[in-house]
Amino acid sequence: MPLGTNRKTEIERSRTQHNTSHFSELKEVDALFTQKWGFQGQKKDFQGNYLLHYFLMDSLLGLFDPSEDNNLDGDNLPPEPQLGNIEYKLKLLNPSRTRFQHLVTQLKWRLREGGGEAIYEIGVEDSGLLAGLPSYEMDASLKTLSLMAAELGATTTILREREVGCARKVTEVLVRKVPADQHMIEVRVAVMGSADAGKSTLVGVLTEGQLDNGRGRARLNTFRHLHEVRSGRTSSISHATLGFDSKGKILSCYDLECGEDLHCTKLISLLDLAGHRKYLRTTVQAVSGYRPHQAMLVVSSQSGVVGMTREHVAISSALDVPMFVVITKTDLGRPQSTVDQLSALLTSPGVRKIPMVIKTEDDVMTACSGQVREEVVPIFQVSCVTGEGLDLLAKYLHVMPPGCGTREKERLDQELPEFQIDEIFRVADVGTVVGGLLTKGVITEQTELLVGPDDCGAFTPVKIQSVHRNKTPCRAVHSTQSASLALIPPLGTLRAGMVLISPLEEPTASFFFQATVRVLYHATGIHPGFQTTVHIGNIRQTAVIEGIMSYNTLHTNDRASVLFRFVRHPECVRPGARLLFREGPTKGIGTVTQVFPVTPPTSGSSSPCGDASAPGDGDKSNNNSAA
Numbered sequence: 360m361p362l363g364t365n366r367k368t369e370i371e372r373s374r375t376q377h378n379t380s381h382f383s384e385l386k387e388v389d390a391l392f393t394q395k396w397g398f399q400g401q402k403k404d405f406q407g408n409y410l411l412h413y414f415l416m417d418s419l420l421g422l423f424d425p426s427e428d429n430n431l432d433g434d435n436l437p438p439e440p441q442l443g444n445i446e447y448k449l450k451l452l453n454p455s456r457t458r459f460q461h462l463v464t465q466l467k468w469r470l471r472e473g474g475g476e477a478i479y480e481i482g483v484e485d486s487g488l489l490a491g492l493p494s495y496e497m498d499a500s501l502k503t504l505s506l507m508a509a510e511l512g513a514t515t516t517i518l519r520e521r522e523v524g525c526a527r528k529v530t531e532v533l534v535r536k537v538p539a540d541q542h543m544i545e546v547r548v549a550v551m552g553s554a555d556a557g558k559s560t561l562v563g564v565l566t567e568g569q570l571d572n573g574r575g576r577a578r579l580n581t582f583r584h585l586h587e588v589r590s591g592r593t594s595s596i597s598h599a600t601l602g603f604d605s606k607g608k609i610l611s612c613y614d615l616e617c618g619e620d621l622h623c624t625k626l627i628s629l630l631d632l633a634g635h636r637k638y639l640r641t642t643v644q645a646v647s648g649y650r651p652h653q654a655m656l657v658v659s660s661q662s663g664v665v666g667m668t669r670e671h672v673a674i675s676s677a678l679d680v681p682m683f684v685v686i687t688k689t690d691l692g693r694p695q696s697t698v699d700q701l702s703a704l705l706t707s708p709g710v711r712k713i714p715m716v717i718k719t720e721d722d723v724m725t726a727c728s729g730q731v732r733e734e735v736v737p738i739f740q741v742s743c744v745t746g747e748g749l750d751l752l753a754k755y756l757h758v759m760p761p762g763c764g765t766r767e768k769e770r771l772d773q774e775l776p777e778f779q780i781d782e783i784f785r786v787a788d789v790g791t792v793v794g795g796l797l798t799k800g801v802i803t804e805q806t807e808l809l810v811g812p813d814d815c816g817a818f819t820p821v822k823i824q825s826v827h828r829n830k831t832p833c834r835a836v837h838s839t840q841s842a843s844l845a846l847i848p849p850l851g852t853l854r855a856g857m858v859l860i861s862p863l864e865e866p867t868a869s870f871f872f873q874a875t876v877r878v879l880y881h882a883t884g885i886h887p888g889f890q891t892t893v894h895i896g897n898i899r900q901t902a903v904i905e906g907i908m909s910y911n912t913l914h915t916n917d918r919a920s921v922l923f924r925f926v927r928h929p930e931c932v933r934p935g936a937r938l939l940f941r942e943g944p945t946k947g948i949g950t951v952t953q954v955f956p957v958t959p960p961t962s963g964s965s966s967p968c969g970d971a972s973a974p975g976d977g978d979k980s981n982n983n984s985a986a
C-alpha cells in the first residue's frame with residue numbers, strides 16, 4: 360500500500376497529539392504505530408517502550424516532514440510498484456501463522472509477476488523511504504523471508520546492503536523459484552556489434568571462464584564452420600550457454616553442455632551473431648526470429664561507434680528488444696570517448712534511451728530494477744584479456760529479469776501450438792529434427808501437427824517423436840521456449856521459416872499480404888516495384904512492393920498501407936505480426952494487417968501449386984475489405 364496523503368495527515372495528527380506529552384495520547388500514538396508499521400517489541404518496561412517509540416517516531420516523522428523533503432533525494436526509492444516483481448517490506452518480524460500465510464501468498468504473486476524471480480527491499484517503506492532496520496531486526500526479517508521462500512521451494516540471495524545511518528541497514532534480496540514446468544529460468548541474449556568488436560571472444564570468456572590472449576584464443580569454441588576458424592570471423596548464428604546457480608555462481612560449461620548440472624537455476628542463452636555487413640541478413644534474421652529477451656551490443660573501445668553499431672542499435676530499437684552495451688578491449692584504449700559516442704547515439708531522437716555507465720554493484724541493481732529497465736541502457740566496460748569489469752557484467756546477467764512474465768506465459772500456454780522452424784537437421788537413426796522456438800501452446804511427445812507451407816502453400820501432417828531442450832530430453836516444451844523436435848515421418852523438403860502448427864488452426868499460406876509500414880530511412884523514395892528483404896518472425900524472404908495506398912512514393916518517416924508480394928514461395932503470415940524490411944541502408948518497420956491465402960492444389964488440379972493470384976483477382980481473403 361503506497362503512502363498516501365491520508366496516511367501522511369494521520370502521522371502529522373499523531374505528532375501533534377504526541378507533542379502534548381499526555382499519557383493517554385501517547386497510548387494512542389503507540390496503537391497507531393503498532394497498527395501502521397507493525398512495531399511489536401517485547402515490552403517489559405512500559406515507560407521505556409514509549410521512549411523507544413518516541414525516538415523512532417520522531418526520526419520517521421522528521422523524514423516525512425515536507426520541510427525536510429529536499430534533504431531526502433538520495434534516500435528514497437520510487438514508491439512501491441503495485442504490479443511487477445518488486446516488494447518493499449519495512450520488517451518481517453515474528454508474523455502470526457495467518458500473517459505468514461498471507462506473506463507467502465504475496466511472495467507467490469510477486470514470483471509469478473517476475474517469471475520466477477522477485478526482489479524484496481527489506482527496511483523500506485511502501486512509499487520508498489529507506490527507513491532501515493537495526494541488525495537484530497534485519498537478521499530476523501531475513502530469516503522470515505527465507506522461511507517464506509522455503510515454503511514455496513524458492514531460494515533467497517542477498518543482492519546488496521546499504522547503511523542508512525544510526526546503525527540501520529536496508530537489504531535487497533533476490534528470491535528465485537524455478538517454475539514447475541521448467542528445468543531453469545531461461546533468458547535469450549543476442550550478442551550484436553560490428554566485426555572484430557570482440558563478441559565471440561566475450562561469449563567464449565564468459566562461458567568457458569578462461570581469459571583471452573588478445574589473438575583470438577577464447578573465441579575458438581564459438582565457431583561452427585572451418586572457414587570461421589580460419590578467418591576468425593563469425594558467419595552464422597552460434598549458441599552458447601551460461602548457467603548460474605541460485606547464489607549467482609557461474610557453473611562449469613562442461614556440465615551444462617551435458618545437461619548434468621542440476622544446480623543450474625538460471626540459464627542465459629547467448630546467440631553470438633556475425634558483425635560483418637555481408638552477414639547482416641543472418642543477423643537481422645536471428646533478432647527477428649529467435650525473439651531474444653535482450654540484445655548485448657558489443658563495442659570495441661579501439662574503434663568506437665561505427666556504421667554497423669548504428670545499424671544494430673536501429674534494428675534492436677525497431678524490433679523493441681531491450682539493450683545493454685559492453686565496451687570491450689579497455690586494455691587497449693581509453694573507453695571514455697566510446698562512452699561519449701554511445702551516449703550521443705542512444706539519446707538521439709530515433710532511439711531515445713537513457714545511457715547508464717555501470718561502475719559498481721549498486722549500479723547493476725539499479726539498472727536491473729523493474730521500474731527503470733525499459734528506458735535505461737546499462738553500459739559496461741570490460742577487457743577479455745585482463746578480466747576487468749567482467750564480474751559486474753556476470754552479476755548483471757545473473758539478476759537480469761526473465762523476458763516474459765509467468766501470467767503472460769500461462770496465457771500463451773493455453774493457446775494452440777505454433778512452433779517456428781529455424782534449423783533442420785538429418786540425424787542418423789532419428790530422422791528429421793527441427794530446432795526453433797515455440798511461440799505459443801505446449802508440445803509433448805506424440806502431439807500431431809501440420810508442417811508447412813511448402814512451395815505450393817500446402818501443409819503436411821507430422822507427429823512429434825521426441826522433444827529435447829538444452830541438449831536434454833524432456834516431456835514437453837512450453838510457449839516462449841526453444842527446443843529441438845524429432846518428427847515422424849522423416850521429411851525431405853523442410854526449410855527455415857516454416858511452422859509446425861495445430862491442424863485446428865486450419866493454417867493458410869500467402870504470397871500477398873498488406874501491412875501498415877513506417878519508413879525509417881530511404882535515401883530518396885520507395886515506389887511500387889521496390890524489392891526488399893522482409894523479416895516477419897523467422898520468415899525471411901525477398902518481397903516486392905506491389906502497391907502503396909494513397910501515395911505514389913514513400914520517403915523517410917512516411918507511414919502508409921503497402922501491398923507486398925513474396926517472390927519465391929508463400930509463407931504462413933498472420934495479421935498482427937510485426938515486420939521489418941531492409942535493403943542496403945533502407946529500413947522500415949510495420950504490422951501485417953491483411954493476408955491473401957493461396958489455394959493449395961487439390962488432387963485433380965492441373966496446376967502444381969494451385970492459385971497464387973493477386974488480391975482483387977477473385978482469391979479468398981481472410982478479411983472483408985480488398986486491398
Ligand SMILES: Nc1nc2c(ncn2[C@@H]2O[C@H](COP(=O)(O)OP(=O)(O)OP(=O)(O)O)[C@@H](O)[C@H]2O)c(=O)[nH]1
Pocket residue numbers: 552553554555556557558559560561571572573574575576578591592593594632633634635687688689690691741742743744745
Ligand atoms: N586486447 C584485447 N583483445 C581482444 C579483447 N576482446 C577481443 N579481443 C581480440 O579481438 C579480436 C576479434 O575478436 P572476435 O571475438 O573474433 O570479434 P567478433 O566481434 O566476434 O568479430 P566477428 O565475428 O567478425 O563479428 C580477437 O583477436 C580477440 O582476441 C579484449 O578485451 N582485449
Ligand SMILES: [Mg+2]
Pocket residue numbers: 558559560591592593631632633634
Ligand atoms: Mg565473432
